[in-house]
Amino acid sequence: MDSAPFVGSEAVANGLVTRQQLRQHFRRIYRDIYIDPNSDLDAPTKARAAWLYSRGKAVVSGISAAAVHGSGWISADSDAELIWAEHRQKMGGLRIGFDELPAGEIETIDGLVVTTAARTAYDLGRRRPFGTAVARLDALCRATGVGVHDIARLAENHRGARGIVQLRAVLAVVDAGSESPQETRTRLALMDAGLPRPQTQIEVVGPDGRVFARIDIGWARWKVAVEYDGEQHWSDEKQRAWDIERQHLLEAMGWTVIRVSAMQLRTDPWGVAARVRDKLRAAGAKV
Known part of the structure; x- marks a missing residue:
């Protein structure tokens, strides 16, 4: 995933654009994160924009992490998702979680810090509705090759977590052969x-x-x-x-x-x- 042409106050400070040009000719994604309007804003690009907004302090998670892992069928209109323990302020277009993440549940892809495929599946599989959760995991397993046993093994480290009962039911019917x-x-x-x-x-x-x-x-x-x-x-x-x-x-x-x-x-x-x-x-x- 190539870095999209994001600009912000740094570009203004360096004289690359004026504040007026920034507001008039670039598309605002998040506070101080703008993108060239001719660039495509797909789900992986939006995930990177959210991570840049966090100044690298957050971990890309949920459907945003799934998009970065190559999972399909994710709209750029969906809120980007981060796990960001230090941030408690709500912001439009962002969904922020506060979980503590073990080192083994994080990886770096093209410079972007994201939850691993197994952790991403663990998070998505616990969400209602059930059918959507299955579809998300079908797509993620197909894109990454992560297996049901990998996800189940990770879930064993989070016994009693919210949605764990649904996750087990989802894993019982996941099929990476599904193409949509x-x-x-x-x-x-x-x-x-x-x-x-x-x-x-x-x-x-x-x-x-x-x-x-x-x-x-x-x-x-x-x-x-x-x-x-x-x-x-x-x-x-x-x-x-x-x-x-x-x-x-x-x-x-x-x-x-x-x-x-x-x-x-x-x-x-x-x-x-x-x-x-x-x-x-x-x-x-x-x-």
Whole structure:
């Protein structure tokens, strides 16, 4: 993550910009932390801005740490998160915690002091709502390779902490194979309905011996696949054409494919689960 072109009172003192130019031509992120308006303000950049605001006294944590670790699906509109024991003043756009952090739960990435992937997962997994916590950990585990056992082992050092019961429940269903929050929600909806835990990213080998498809969610034993249709499946003509061909090839190999949209998942998750249950039963699953 490259340093963004942040400026502040130091730049004014050094004669690089005037105070008026700073206010008129730069975007204020935090007090005395400005950024060139032509620069992208993504979540990792916002995390760096928050850390610079702390003058290096804080540790980047929570979703900000997840963003620095490379986790996706984090909006720059979200408040940046820090653990900063010395700071007790509220500030817009910042969420500050006051936990004491052992040395083993902190690391430095590109000069930025952040919570480790395991500690970041520990913090995010204890937050409600449950589904959001699972989606955050799915993405973080996928980005960093941190394992459920690593997170559970760290949690053992914080017995009795707030949210620890939820964290254990989250860790029981985390799956780094999930490629988006919507895939996570689809998987959870199926499990909430009592269906067996599905696999993720199932590789399907064609007659030529090469992998031609990866199924988002499914059960290889019964050849039942559940595919979430994101926006790109409809807006990209080439993607849509391949989706149709891919489904034809899968069905020719005996797979049943159930497609799920965002609206179906939001308004009728039980209906989605019922359709999947019917297909599993038809394939011989005792559900």
